[in-house]
Amino acid sequence: MSQPDPSRPESYPRRALVCMVGLSPQVVTETLYALATAPTPFVPTELHVVATAAGAQRVHEHLLEGGQLRALAAAHLGGNGPEFDPARHLHVVARDGVPLADVESAEDNTAVADAILGVVRPLALDPACAIHASLAGGRKSMGFYLGYVMSLLGRAQDRLSHVLVNSPFESHPGFFFPPAEPARLRLPDGREVDTAAARVSLAPVAFVRMSDGLPERLLHEPVGFDALVQRAQRSLGSVRLDVLPAARRVRVAGIGEALLEPSLMAWYVFFALRRQQALRESAALVAPGAVLLRKDVAASVGMLQPLMDQACRRVGVERQSVALQPADLRPRLSVIRKALVRAFGPELGTRLAIAGPADRGARDGQYGLLGIEPGQIHVA
Template identity: 40%
Template sequence: MRRSSPSPGRPSVRNQEMTFRDVFVFVVGKTPQVVTETIYGLLVKESPVLPDEIYILTTEEGKKEVEEGLIRRGNLQKVFEEYGFPPLPQEKLHIVVISGVDGSPLRDIRTEEDNEAVGNFITDFIRRLAEDPGVRLHCSLAGGRKTMGFYLGAALSLFGRPWDRLYHVLVSPEFESHPDFYFKPKEERVLKLGQRRLHTSEARIFLAELPFLRLREKVSLGEKPFRELVKEGQREVELALFQREVILDLKGLTLTIGGTSLKLTPMELILYRLFLLQKLRCPEPSRTYCEGCTACFLPISRLSSPEAFQEVHQALVSIYGEGSGRVEAFRLRWERQGGVPQEVLRQKISKINRSLREQMGEDASLYLISPVGRYGTKRYGVRVDKGKISLKKEV
């Protein structure tokens, strides 16, 4: 076993074909023992995992505990030496104090604003580490306030890769948080707990590797606050799970929703295509998603306009060819009126919706031509997301 980028004097503990740098990430409050307990759990594995670098995310108060328990008392160095590994070089240990809302070091987590700042900080920190494909993250949920562990796990779900790892360490209750217990030593030691004498040989440390849902390759996420990342991730998941792809091939006279071919008449397909086109011509292109937006919905008067008539006419030409009897019949019937009458369009919309309901059942709602607004000011459109719509090019 070898390291990809070994620190001087530290043994190789990795298979030759692996090239990852193992980076350990901890969230710590006032119990720095979780750091050495987790490291202990990884060192005593059948294939030990040694850190190339360690990051400890904490508050100003937590930093004092970390420096006292791990550095001044030497417990971080001791856990490596106890199990035959040289200690981590000092420059590879990073104690990172989380920034508050105003950017200053966070003393403690006491308010809703503090919690939100912690979430943003941890999420951004993991995102930046995960940008390096040569890094394998080992994240421990065990330390810090419960919200810190939650944010660390959530951040790994948002940005983690298949090779990253998430852990929780469980320690025998009587040893957990004992001020003098940092890991299980090889040689038995006796610790005092009030009037009790605790034998370290009886301590149990269990390191659980936790599965986590990986969204990195499933959703497109950027540099945003945690709350916005969760909302965007939720939208992406719902879009992927619940909205089906809509493919309309005008030349082939086919409409496919979620892989199922649906039957509409040519004129119904052309009208339905108008609504899909309007969706793709989104009047608010800065919006990534259509959820809750109806800006592209059209009043029936627009659908009855000369411009809409021309679009329908061109669609008929692309299907049947210039000079076709069907094209001429359509032109002669409606051109003088300046477009298809509103009442005729409402009837067509009703027929399209009825046909979709008959063929799709309860799943039809997102794909129906739906009205918004009050009587006299109604606008019409489809609610399926624009990212799910594909129109095949007409020849």
């Protein structure tokens, strides 16, 4: 069986549609119709609806008891609609265990954000699942939160859209999707319109996917929306780097820590001390014993030897255990980089790694901890 292609979300075995409902459950069937009839159809295998208590009641009345989901499946999905068990797939926003009739306060907004995160997170953690999230439906804040959650957790195969319906069908309480056989609907002014004139389409919404740059551990933590945003901000923004030589750990509070074996820790402490002391660029980059192509940096090697001795003492390793030939330095720093990326994610881990000549597009044998400012480094 071929592997799913992120550029083709329809190739994934699990396909989830996430919708929000305020007082208009039509957005669910309209979105399903638009997905199923698109030039490249995306037919969801499961449907998740986030709604207030009032919205959930409308879902029961119109989509389930009213039969609109069954009718849509029969008309446009070959009779096979997405799985939608109200007990598992209808997510009613609640605060302190009480379902919300409407979203009317800051606390209610927080509950909405947490509910949306609770729906999307398990879907996003399944590599076999492609998510299509619809911004239509519910209050504007609900759409904002869903878009933000998708930005935090969305992967290459995930999509975001808004369903578009032409007038007067977009506001007609009796219109849920264009039926297979056109029908006539009566308007409030007494006129009638033919559903053959209805146009339902999806407007794709581009969004920044940040999940690849966040630590994997952060994505799994069962925290609420506000806490996830704060931790993501720390990961992507300005951070405090704590280097703990004796414990052989590199730590960013609230995000994670990396454990390094002694000789590698000595090297990291060495580069951290150099960056922390804000030595001039040439001195902050020259590695002891490295091949130097610039004569003006050769004199700086002597002032770096005491820093390496200090780093070894702090970590508790013998100086000779970190002695390397120039060719041996890059593999060691590569191991450090991999450990940092595992602990902090690709974006932050790369910032905290030791940059080498290739990273700077140079061939001068210089290395340095350049992704973070000296004032952000704290060596215990």
